[in-house]
Amino acid sequence: MIDLALPAAVSCIVAFIVVYVTTPPLIKFLEKRNMAVKDMNKKEDIMVVRPGGPSIVLGIIVSEIVLYAFLQLNEIIALIITTTAAFAIGYVDDRKVMGGWFKPVLLAIAAAPIIALGAYDTDLAFPLFGDVQIPALYLALIILMIPIMGNTINSIDVLNGVASGFMVIASFSLTICLFIVQNYEIAIVSLPLGFVSLAFYKYHKIPSKIFPGDSGALTLGAMYGCIAIIGGVEIIAAVAMLPAVINSFLFLSSVKRIVEHRQIKGKPVEHTEDMKLKATDDKTAPVTLVRLILAGGPLSEKQVGFTIFKLGIFSGILAIITAFMMGVRL
Amino acid sequence: MKAGLYGFLFGMWILIIIGGGIVVTLLGPITITGFGEMNWFIASVIKAVIAIILVVIWILVLSKMKNWIFKKEIKS
Numbered sequence: 001m002i003d004l005a006l007p008a009a010v011s012c013i014v015a016f017i018v019v020y021v022t023t024p025p026l027i028k029f030l031e032k033r034n035m036a037v038k039d040m041n042k043k044e045d046i047m048v049v050r051p052g053g054p055s056i057v058l059g060i061i062v063s064e065i066v067l068y069a070f071l072q073l074n075e076i077i078a079l080i081i082t083t084t085a086a087f088a089i090g091y092v093d094d095r096k097v098m099g100g101w102f103k104p105v106l107l108a109i110a111a112a113p114i115i116a117l118g119a120y121d122t123d124l125a126f127p128l129f130g131d132v133q134i135p136a137l138y139l140a141l142i143i144l145m146i147p148i149m150g151n152t153i154n155s156i157d158v159l160n161g162v163a164s165g166f167m168v169i170a171s172f173s174l175t176i177c178l179f180i181v182q183n184y185e186i187a188i189v190s191l192p193l194g195f196v197s198l199a200f201y202k203y204h205k206i207p208s209k210i211f212p213g214d215s216g217a218l219t220l221g222a223m224y225g226c227i228a229i230i231g232g233v234e235i236i237a238a239v240a241m242l243p244a245v246i247n248s249f250l251f252l253s254s255v256k257r258i259v260e261h262r263q264i265k266g267k268p269v270e271h272t273e274d275m276k277l278k279a280t281d282d283k284t285a286p287v288t289l290v291r292l293i294l295a296g297g298p299l300s301e302k303q304v305g306f307t308i309f310k311l312g313i314f315s316g317i318l319a320i321i322t323a324f325m326m327g328v329r330l
Numbered sequence: 331m332k333a334g335l336y337g338f339l340f341g342m343w344i345l346i347i348i349g350g351g352i353v354v355t356l357l358g359p360i361t362i363t364g365f366g367e368m369n370w371f372i373a374s375v376i377k378a379v380i381a382i383i384l385v386v387i388w389i390l391v392l393s394k395m396k397n398w399i400f401k402k403e404i405k406s
Contacts (some may be wrong), residue, residue, distance in 0.1 A: 126350030132358040136374035137381060242339050254391055314336060318343045
């Protein structure tokens, strides 16, 4: 484990610095090209540039290449290819609005390198009860995992700083869990995700200077899903991601079909005169995590963001408990 | 409402643990013999069908739980 300390430290520093240094020039570049959207939760007409995906994916690629130089794991190659493919899919969606099925289908294809490089174990590990061998079913799980995680993070990217901040909490929780289950190499491989998210949060937090866009959100989600598979911690990863999973579940169970957010006509949230967020009574609007948080009364954007972070910390603690339970058998 | 959200998260976690137990005890031991090289394939199909049924049940239970928790919260 001590041998892994140097690659871990170097990759974390590289991941953080690459995103921290490349995001400001990316913001200037996007401003020059007028690639900005209105921040809907601000009183004034504030335009925020997007997408931040290029700096996020650059941080991930460079730091994982550094790790590959030390560890030479097939899993790292699979992770880099799948994550880069997810970025490319998101970037196309950022530039040109695609249909509701576009992202899930292509993200499922993006999972192919994990299968092709054999970067997975067919045993699905459950806490308290042990493993179950499901060779054919597990392939379906791999194909589903990347689109689900990608779109889950994308669907929670609705307020300043929430997607990147939530990812910091979820990914560091997952890294702790990987250490607990003694999967040290993949724990090190997962560290750059937290540091990339942390560096991006600096520019994404309220008031945002840049939005991650679909390319950024899908990159983060796909890498998270990839780590869950190559680390054999699918259940733990799902637990750490529960607030975002709830958001997707509530959305899908109220809309009852796979659609893009922009295709929904009903508004789940509106603004008070002092620009606080308030849940609407619109029955055609989807039920979302933010709408449920606001059901108790209006809150500022910052308050809603921190409530989501607290839920993230709670589910992170549940994930860590789950990781400890992996070593216990009934 | 926030207490309800934490309750919902905790409920989901419990459902995952219980669901895991059912999967391991129900799906794990399934083996098929008598079909030669197709044994693993038929066993996989049976496991897939049971898994899909379990997921559907899981979603239905979750929906009921969501309605129960949040309607109770809104009434209070």
